[in-house]
Amino acid sequence: MTAADIFSSMPARFQPQAAGTWETEIQFNLAGDGGGTWTLVVKGGQCEVKEGPAASPKATLNTDAETWVGINTGKVNPMMAFTMGKIKVQGNMGELMKLNNPSIFKRG
Numbered sequence: 385m386t387a388a389d390i391f392s393s394m395p396a397r398f399q400p401q402a403a404g405t406w407e408t409e410i411q412f413n414l415a416g417d418g419g420g421t422w423t424l425v426v427k428g429g430q431c432e433v434k435e436g437p438a439a440s441p442k443a444t445l446n447t448d449a450e451t452w453v454g455i456n457t458g459k460v461n462p463m464m465a466f467t468m469g470k471i472k473v474q475g476n477m478g479e480l481m482k483l484n485n486p487s488i489f490k491r492g
Contacts, residue, residue, distance in 0.1 A: 386418045387449045390456045391433045394424065394489065398431035402487040408479045410445065411438040418449040424483075443475035 391412075403426060410424045423438040424431070438444075451470045454460030462484060465471045473480060482488055 385453055385457060387414050387420070387422075387452050388418070390453065391422045391424075394433050395431045397490040398426070399488055399490060400429035400431075402485070403429070403431075403482075406482065406488075408443070408482075409438045409441050410443050410479055410483075411441040412452070413444065413446045414449040414452050415446075416448040416450060418453075420449075441475060443473060443477065443479040445480055446472040446474070 407427045408424070409426075412422045412424070414420055414422075420435060421437050422433055422435055423441070424433050425438075447465070447470055451460055451465050455462045455465065460470075462471065466473070
């Protein structure tokens, strides 16, 4: 599984009823092999992911592609990665916490 696979699966795993009125724009900057920049937009009960930077992100996550894939496959604990400095966040951390909520994003 690659970072691109994870991002492309997010709209299908999105549960609008659980997200309620949540609206956000989150930018992901992933370094290393398979990395890149992606933007997640949740608005009006819809979830879209596109390549490239966000216009005005509420949060920006900086990590490497290997850590991002590990978090999404259950091999890396996100809080441990954050504590160890493998993940850096700018902006509203609460926006990122919702990504780990299985009622909003079904597990892949």
